[in-house]
Amino acid sequence: TSSANTGNQWYKDGVKITGETNATYTISQPGLYSVTVSNIGNCSASSVATSVSVFPNPIAYAGPDLLVHELDSARLQGSATVGTVFSYLWTPSIYLSNDTIAQPLVVRPKIDGYYTLYVTNENGCTNSDEVFVKVQKELIIPNAFSPNGDKINDTWEITGLDTYPFCTVEIFARSGQIIYKSFGYSKPWDGTYNGKPVPVGVYYYIINPKSGRGIRSGNVTLLR
Structure with a gap:
């Protein structure tokens, strides 16, 4: 920083820095820096050159x-x-x-x-x-739900499954027929197959969370 507001000229390694005539100069490269101040009468004074080292950021x-x-x-x-x-x-x-x-x-x-x-x-x-x-999340898998339209447990909500976007869910009837399959679980099972309510009873599931987690299997009871 120069002590004069006007008449400044900055130098690097003895060479004029074009356009740098402000009282302050921001240094970005290592070198010897000095400033010369001239007044209206064309008298001038130069600072002692200062060696500046610039260290890189990590x-x-x-x-x-x-x-x-x-x-x-x-x-x-x-x-x-x-x-x-x-x-x-x-x-x-x-x-x-x-x-x-x-x-x-x-x-x-x-x-x-x-x-x-x-x-x-x-x-x-x-x-x-x-x-x-x-x-x-750790999966919390209900062992029963009641899709009867009372807005309480009307779908088979699996807590934590939304954190496994590539999961698959399969639900089987006692006969082994697949009655529900999804990739992801954005729309939980509502107790229907092809749009029609399935009978009250026990159904079997296989949940594959993927993402390095093991397959979960078991049964869920459908009540009405």
């Missing part, structure tokens, strides 16, 4: 997005380059085993969310990156 990488079951743990894959010594800070710290290491565990998370990794190198330069953690 490159932060929070790792690939993560898919983790709410009862499990998974490791974030954070890392950094450009520099030799780094400090790390993850925010928010909720569900993390340690928020000051590059690759902490996400432990039994309950909600989806973004995590931001802040990296600082040995020169105090900082950068950041973020990663999304998607939580798969």
Whole structure:
């Protein structure tokens, strides 16, 4: 910064920087910098050249997005380059085993969310990156429902299945006939087959959540 508001000319390594005549100059490259100030009478004074070093920011990488079951743990894959010594800070710290290491565990998370990794190198330069953690819910599968039109348990609602968008659900009659099949479960079974109510009784299901989770099977009783 020059002490004069006007008449400034900035130099880098003894060479005039074209167009840089303000009182302040923002440096982006290393070198020897000086400023010459001239008044109306064409008198001038130059500053002593100052050597400036420019340190690069580190490159932060929070790792690939993560898919983790709410009862499990998974490791974030954070890392950094450009520099030799780094400090790390993850925010928010909720569900993390340690928020000051590059690759902490996400432990039994309950909600989806973004995590931001802040990296600082040995020169105090900082950068950041973020990663999304998607939580798969534990399935709660009812063993009965009553599609009788009273708006209470009229469909077979499977809690948590919405976190498995590629799941398949198959329902069988006692005879082995498939009476319901879906890819995803955006429209829960309403106790019908081909648009007509099925009889009261016990039906059998196979649920394949996919996304690395095991197949679930069992039976559900339909009441009216």
